[in-house]
Amino acid sequence: KQEVTQIPAALSVPEGENLVLNCSFTDSAIYNLQWFRQDPGKGLTSLLLIQSSQREQTSGRLNASLDKSSGRSTLYIAASQPGDSATYLCAVGDGGATNKLIFGTGTLLAVQP
């Protein structure tokens, strides 16, 4: 059974710092991996989607990497801003008939001005 873990559970950094969020999964047979951002009362916003055949994806200040063999993904945020404060969720797609996403419990990020 696939399990997704995110460490740390919470992180506080000063504005302008580069940071890395970690995600690990137990079964390397994944179809894709997505990083989401969750803001209170606003649902989940997809940040980056990495297909199983890809190693990384970039969008603006965000870069996500995927290493299936080691069961790890990282989300790199460059030059963090207070507006980046949110909970970041990693989700592994198991594809197939269910197209289910298996989520980690998230990292709560606070960027201090």
Place this chain on the structure above:
Amino acid sequence: EAQVTQNPRYLITVTGKKLTVTCSQNMNHEYMSWYRQDPGLGLRQIYYSMNVEVTDKGDVPEGYKVSRKEKRNFPLILESPSPNQTSLYFCASSPWGDEETQYFGPGTRLLVL
């Protein structure tokens, strides 16, 4: 604007009183699903639907029903709610395929007394 909408956003009810949470998407997506989010457990899939009239159980379907009579709508029905169904519920949709991002609604916070 492309979006997934849910209603109501907040709901307080009592044990045993049937309720329905509506979900609608305007992106003509084939796939829709429901998740619940609980502290320490992350998001878990309740039910999913691959297309109209095609639904199936996710990981935590007990106590829930769904229907998919139209492509755009996927209501979640709690026939006899219990306190352990107190949770934050999310509806999601996507085009069918492993390479597709899933879009989430804003969430419905349910309290069952």
